[in-house]
Amino acid sequence: MIAGLTPFSAESVGFATLVAGSVLVAWSPWRDKFLAWMAVASLVFLATWLDILSVGVFLAFLVPPYFVVRGAWGNEKTGVQAPLVLTVVWQVVFFIVVKGYTGVEGLQFWDHPVVTIGLSYILFRQLHMVIECANCGALPLTFPRYLVYTLSFWTLLAGPIQRYPAFCQGMAEIGRPELDVTLAALHRGINGAIKAFLIAPLFFQPDNIILLLEPSATWTDGAVVLYAFPIYLYLNFSGYTDLIISVARLCGMNTMPENFNKPYLARNIQDFWGRWHLSFSHWMRDYVFMPLNLAVHRKLPKSIQSVGLGLVVIVTFVIVGAWHGTTVEFLIFGVLHGVAVMTVSLFGGALKGLLGRQGKKRFVDHPAWTAVAWVLTFHFVSLTILLMNNEIGDIWRVVGALT
């Protein structure tokens, strides 16, 4: 922590100052020093958040994996697999302990909470580097570059989760964009800031479901409980993403991934996860679902592969839930979404069996079905998001009172 300064959040003067500095360095004749600037800016940003204990934990989390990755960089020999696997396991266990997941708080030997800002995103960037290091030999890797990739102040708080090749390509393109790109980026950034910092807070109400037990609560209050937090979440998260992508583009980096594609227009849960937090869902697809799916097809007999696939879906979404939060509510969220994804698959398969491929396509593309599907999906998402904003005990009490 820096005396006199509150931690830099995305809407703070400190963040805006670092953004302005980044843009000006990128536009200046000293743009070749942009990496150094980003390293310093990101360390200052992080320093406003961390106390001494947290600095120690972050160093232990960040530094050792770099040396493992460095040693295996571009090396495709199978002999290096063991250290990489151990690093993945170690980092995940370290992450679970530091974050204090339910049930493992006793493993924390420190006496006050550690600041874990951005740790979820750092972990995913690290694991990506560890897994892909054998294929990235052509890309530059230095400790400052690794630090900037994992700790960039503009993506530390809430992503997007950029892949290392895209990061390197983006860094190589740092410079002043054309005027039309600059104006478009500014427009997007201002819109994002308005969404995230002005409109979203109007809808934020933590732990509000228990208020529905009040005798004077009405269906209007129920509607607010159900819909306000999903609206807040989307506006806040997508607005922040717009801001970050616009800042990156102002610096000439066009490789920052998109995160949202009108998620609340999804027609089923599979579609939803193809539109919501895209950089995260793609990471989960590439490094959890696909490897497990491949293992199921290679290792399991054909007769039980479908069961295996179902388990893979559940495991993937349990990890999705656990990544978002440390309590049992997030695990339940993950399980529910995993079951929903399986249900959509089974329903799609049944429809295809009944109507044939063309018939299924006509059915799902029908406006009436589209409307029904959209309403069902939106309400399923809103109901499960209640778990992110309330305790399961409170939800159960309200359900009990309503039924």
Next chain:
Amino acid sequence: MGRALKRIITLGFVGLLGFGTLELAARTLFFPEWVGLSPRTIGANPYFGAFTLPDLNIRRFSPANYDVVNTTNRFGFRDRREGFEADLNGVWVFGDSNTFGMGLNDGEVYTALMDQAGLPTANLAGLGVDMRRDMRISAQLTAMGNRPKAVLVALSMNFIPVPTEPEKTEAVPAEMPLPATQLGSKLSNVMRSEAFSFLSIKSILLRNVALYGFIKTRLVSIPMIRDRLHSMGVVQDVDLLSRGPAWMTDISRRAEVKAIAETLADRVATMRGLFGGIPFAVLLLPNHHHLYPTRFTKYLTRFGLSPETQDAAQPYEAIKAVLEKRNIQVLEVLNDLRGTQDPQLIFYNDAHFNSKGHRIIAGVVMDWARTE
């Protein structure tokens, strides 16, 4: 055109970087005390709803006026943390920011002076005149098993038109607004034109921009610049500030003032009824225009008002008359304050009573409490 636009955009980022750097330097290096300019004191109190926050220990800083620390106990009262239960068996004092001790250290408030003199006194004041809040607090504390030896309601003359819906006098737990109400409240706050007024923008800047606070306080501390800013109306001159709605000193609106005073007195009488036969009185705290006629003359001259049409004592006399009509005992400090002939019993640029004023008030209240 394109080149000019590029330059403007570049200058914009240069300006943002410059302002940001200066602002961060102000917060860390040359003006770290800026957080004391407007600390947050009101919020969700677990006992009384929207009230002073409990367990505060904050710095309040208003240059040329005060630089003090305010603490509150676990109930959110500006009273001691250890031994407060004994105070709840003594004199209960309700009031507004004057009784809360705006601008004073904890030990300088007149209720604290009473404690120091061996007269257990519970300071139950909040910010602003709000009889409904005071009755809610009374009911809650009584329901918790507390009973005072005497009750005093201190009224400053900034009472505002009172809403007409009935108050709850029974003890009710603090209510959290329902979800739809919370959302509606946030949306309506945004729609209010007052949210964009000069005063609210100044308040937002003071809370969030250290540079603004630094410039304001440094300029105000230079007497020549301060006086010039006063004359321009940029910086507040307390002599030109009306404590309470300005029209309440308008003689032509005496009937309206009397009506408001009647409603307020009814609430005071209801509150007295909560305490049965316990000694109960109202302390009238005059505003600075009433206390210092020369300041009122300056105010009238500045705004082109005639002394024939304005009476600084009007709200004071109105509330005094209706209270006495209801046989509610009235304590006055006006003559004691004037008797000191001290021209500065309020803060330099703030109409609240300073420590000298509080010592005089404490003397009057202690005389009353000891005889009851």
